[in-house]
Amino acid sequence: MLIELDATDARxxxxxxxxxxISNAELSETVNLSASACHRRVQRLEEAGVILGYVALLDPKRLERSTVVFVEITLSGQTDEVLDAFEREVRLIPDVLECHLMAGTADYLLKVVAADTEDFARIHRKKLARLPGVAQMHSSFSLRTVRHTTALPV
Known part of the structure; x- marks a missing residue:
């Protein structure tokens, strides 16, 4: 469902x-609304699916998951059965933070986190290489994150 957002919703x-x-009281002060009006707006945004949920962002270094690897995967075919089987299995790998169906040279692009290159080798051998329908994989290691955000522009 599409919802029209005004400047207050964007704030x-x-x-x-x-x-x-942030508490509703602080949020209402920040966006210059009464607490009740602010609460109603947030509730409307949640019910409309604009706000999907709330999370804690974790520091990958402190959890020994500071190695980021982007893996391009080409499948052996493009049938619904091949795509569905791959997607079903890749969702079960906790080291895969993101999986995108692509247009271009690869069928899928995965963002994988690991402790180090040895840990990624284990993930590759035990999990990624066993995904159904995989014909080719190309891995690129991130040397440094230049920009990272979870915030969408509003």
Whole structure:
């Protein structure tokens, strides 16, 4: 369902993306609304599916998952059965943070986290190489993250 957003909705969303644990009282002050009006707007945004949920962002270094690898995967075919089987199995790998169906040279692009190159080798051998329908894989290691955000422009 599409929902029309005004400038106040945009301010609410921008604030919540940066400070997800902000209280309704603080949020209402930040966006210059009464607490009840602010609460109703947030509730409307949640019910409309604009706000999908609230999360804690974790530091990958402190959890020994600081190696980021982008894996391009080409499948052996493009039938619904091949695509469905691949997607069903890739969802079960917790080291895969993102999986995108692509247009271009690869069928899928995965963002994988690992402790180090040895850990990625294990993930590759035990999990990625066993995914159904995989014909080719090309891995690229991130040397440094230049920009990372979870905030969508509103």
């Amino acid at each position: 609410i969303l921008a604030t919540l993306q940066k400070r997800g644990r």
